[in-house]
Amino acid sequence: MAEPFDAVDVIMTKRDGGVLSTSQITWMIDAYTRGVVAEEQMSALLMAIFLNSLSREELNCWTDAMIASGERLDFSALSRPTVDKHSTGGVGDKITLPLSAVVSSFGVAIPQLSGRGLGHTGGTLDKLESIPGWRAELSLDEMTEQLESIGGVICQAGVGLAPADRKLYALRDVTGTVASIPLISSSIMSKKIAEGTSALVLDVKCGSGAFMTGREQAKELATTMVEIGEDHGVHTIALITDMSTPLGLTVGNALEVRESVEVLTGGGPPDVVELTVTLAREMLDAVARVVETHGIPGAGVAPGSAEARTRSEELRQADVAGSLKDGTAMDAWRATISAQGGDPDGEMAWAHHTEQIKADQEGYLTSLDALKVGVAGWRLGAGRARKEDEVQAGAGIQLHAKPGDQVRAGQPLMTLHTDTPEAFARAQEVLEDAWTISPLPPGSTSVVFDKVARDI
Numbered sequence: 001m002a003e004p005f006d007a008v009d010v011i012m013t014k015r016d017g018g019v020l021s022t023s024q025i026t027w028m029i030d031a032y033t034r035g036v037v038a039e040e041q042m043s044a045l046l047m048a049i050f051l052n053s054l055s056r057e058e059l060n061c062w063t064d065a066m067i068a069s070g071e072r073l074d075f076s077a078l079s080r081p082t083v084d085k086h087s088t089g090g091v092g093d094k095i096t097l098p099l100s101a102v103v104s105s106f107g108v109a110i111p112q113l114s115g116r117g118l119g120h121t122g123g124t125l126d127k128l129e130s131i132p133g134w135r136a137e138l139s140l141d142e143m144t145e146q147l148e149s150i151g152g153v154i155c156q157a158g159v160g161l162a163p164a165d166r167k168l169y170a171l172r173d174v175t176g177t178v179a180s181i182p183l184i185s186s187s188i189m190s191k192k193i194a195e196g197t198s199a200l201v202l203d204v205k206c207g208s209g210a211f212m213t214g215r216e217q218a219k220e221l222a223t224t225m226v227e228i229g230e231d232h233g234v235h236t237i238a239l240i241t242d243m244s245t246p247l248g249l250t251v252g253n254a255l256e257v258r259e260s261v262e263v264l265t266g267g268g269p270p271d272v273v274e275l276t277v278t279l280a281r282e283m284l285d286a287v288a289r290v291v292e293t294h295g296i297p298g299a300g301v302a303p304g305s306a307e308a309r310t311r312s313e314e315l316r317q318a319d320v321a322g323s324l325k326d327g328t329a330m331d332a333w334r335a336t337i338s339a340q341g342g343d344p345d346g347e348m349a350w351a352h353h354t355e356q357i358k359a360d361q362e363g364y365l366t367s368l369d370a371l372k373v374g375v376a377g378w379r380l381g382a383g384r385a386r387k388e389d390e391v392q393a394g395a396g397i398q399l400h401a402k403p404g405d406q407v408r409a410g411q412p413l414m415t416l417h418t419d420t421p422e423a424f425a426r427a428q429e430v431l432e433d434a435w436t437i438s439p440l441p442p443g444s445t446s447v448v449f450d451k452v453a454r455d456i
């Protein structure tokens, strides 16, 4: 059958700054997925989009076409309301672990479809696989059953969700077109919308360890994703948060799980606790609003009913910080890990070799670069360079000081962990100028910079 469009016309329209029609976009993505549009043609279109962007209408249509390339999950039959969170990725970002436990402890379902790490940012699945027995792959039935009975699920995204994105992402990776706000937004949001959540909280990272290094850009990315979510009927809000320095005091798989467990026992580093509590609050407020306006169809709670109002009020009043202190979130964590075959009390790996890096002068640590720490952790074996590489569960970096802390000359600043000691030299090389020590303390900053929502 003849194709309705010519890829070259589509490319030239965008190259010249024109607007693509709905049918052109729908066809282009479908034809690319079918192998009719060649890789070099899609590469040219991606570069034209990188340079000339997409209008809001084009972007919604691009996102729709990616969603339509695969299956769409539907959790509306659950007796719990659903909410999800997505982070644009950073160094030491283990927040999903305590966060999923906190939010599910209030009777909410969180279908967290996560990925593995590539490059300097860690992947949630790699972290959880440090727990003996834990498995990332669940069937849709297993996932649905766990969402209904426990609420929390963190598992591998199936290949069926937005397969066009998988193909496009691989192409963007080799054509210098990853760092485009419309392409990042549609890539993330197509998967989140296809996943079937009714509310979504985005953690858009900003700083050296993130896609977006500046606040303006991060805000634009956040705004674009919030618009796509709301235009697709998913109540979406975004926080813009600091990724100039690693989150918490650990970078690396088992190290980060241990730190998450500390947070779940009411301790842990203040920035991890602050971000967990803030995101949990936003998720519960977002889902409260959905419950009020749409009810909980799977539980027979009608929109606008007295029960919907009561349930949403309970979610708004939920004592998030209390759930970390009183063990409720820990119970939810243990239930979720056990349900996926993991032993919450199991012994996790420690790396066989460690080396310390010490402060060369006294003063205040004023900066500690997230990207450099992330790259060092990756070189030590915590991350992978290619998709097929294995990660070391015990490898990574323990930080002994964070920006704002006072340090003495000779005091350990960090401990490097690896099973492959030949990696120390390359990790130390990237860490050489990763921090600054100054006589005066830096100003104090919060980990949360800004919030983007449709009606604020």
Ligand code: URA
Residues within 6 Å of the ligand: 088, 169, 178, 183, 184, 185, 187, 188
């Ligand atoms: N994560 C995604 O899923 N897609 C992007 O384009 C960037 C980050």
